[in-house]
Amino acid sequence: MNQLVFLKTRKVYHWLCLISIVLIVNACTSIPDREEINIFTDMTKILMVEFHHEPSNDGEYYMPESIGSGVAIFDSNNDGLVDIYFLNGSNQKEDINNKVLSTNELFVQTNKNIFENKTEYSGLGSTQFSMGVAIGDINNDGYQDVYCSNVGSDQLFLNNGDGTFLDISQAAGIKNLEWGCSSIFLDYNQDEYLDIYVTNYLRYDSLQLCTDRAGRQDYCGPKSHRGIPDVLYKNNGDNTFSNVSDFSNIGKLNGKGLGVVANDFNTDGLLDIYVANDGEANYLWINQGDGTFLNKAVAMGAAFNMIGMPEAGMGLAIGDVNNDSLVNVLDIVSLVNQILDNQYEQCSDINYDGEINVIDIVSLVNIILDN
Secondary structure: OHHHHHHHHHHHHHHHHHHHHHHHHHHHHHOOOHHHOOOOOOOOOOOOOOOOOOOOOOOOOOHHHHOOOOEEEEOOOOOOOOEEEEOOOOOOOOOOOOOOOOOOEEEEEOOOOOEEEOHHHHOOOOOOOEEEEEEEOOOOOOOOEEEEEEEOOOEEEEEOOOOOEEEOHHHHOOOOOOEEEEEEEEOOOOOOOOEEEEEEOEOOOOOOOEEOOOOOEEOOOHHHOOEEOOEEEEEOOOOOEEEOHHHHOHHHOOEOEEEEEEEOOOOOOOOEEEEEEEOOOOEEEEEOOOOOEEEOOOOOOOOOOOOOOOOEOOOEEEEOOOOOOOOEEEEOOOHHHOOOOOOEEEEEOOOOOOOOEEEEEOOOOOEEEEO
16 A cells, blocks of 8 residues: 555656646747857857866776866955866876876966966866865965865865965875765854865775676766765864764765755754765754754755655755745756656746746756755
């Protein structure tokens, strides 16, 4: 009987999603041809931003290749102009032709509204396989510092205040050697110093071969490897950090974290942490105010989708979508695992200028928290 109810519920859920898609497609029929809409202008060459992402595709199906790297837009030198920091993959094998390793790259904006590649000068040219990046002032000196979560050893760069950065990872106590994905700065203990949360993905074994249904070699999926705990670093106030993952309870659960956001989800004045896991239950770490967290994702309806199944959680966005002064969370997932092998588009006036915008939607139903 329970199985029958579950099947009926799932069938109703699929029909609701399909009806939503039909309504969205019908609503978009009035949109002019995309080629006739000149909303944005490609300024890449004009602004002299020349960056090539190196995913290290060499035919070996290295799993990190299947997940793109991040980017940070911030004022690296306090001149009032935003700069761009691109994360890069890395060459897994020596490049016989030029023997140059790919690096992360920093493009600094000048007062002429163009960007200059200041990677070498800045010291931010990491050759690690970088995934996520967080920007924050760890020592309250007014300059933004940089944390890179990498496949392997994470890195913390201290802003020297002169356009250069110093890798203080080892001296600061940053020793996350796992596959780090997303990272954020937050002051979870209200001591006015930014702490660091890092989502770790999985324990990857590059020697493990995976195949598709036809037996051909393919990229491994998340189910092929076991998950690992995330990491929480507490800022000691002297440019060093302590790993408090176990004490805080963060390190007691194995997950496959890809996305993370911090917010006071239960309005008690303390920052909580929400983590999107890939193919497993999401986390909602509720801050207890004593340096510890409790995972309340199931109790607060944030662990699974509306039919009680885990999603392929990836990116996260928070905002007050219905103007009720309460924060909602959108967990970006793949509809491939739910309905059809397709992506859909939604029509919306996102900037209230009377013009219709087109937004790619990869999840129609997973608005998780509606406090």
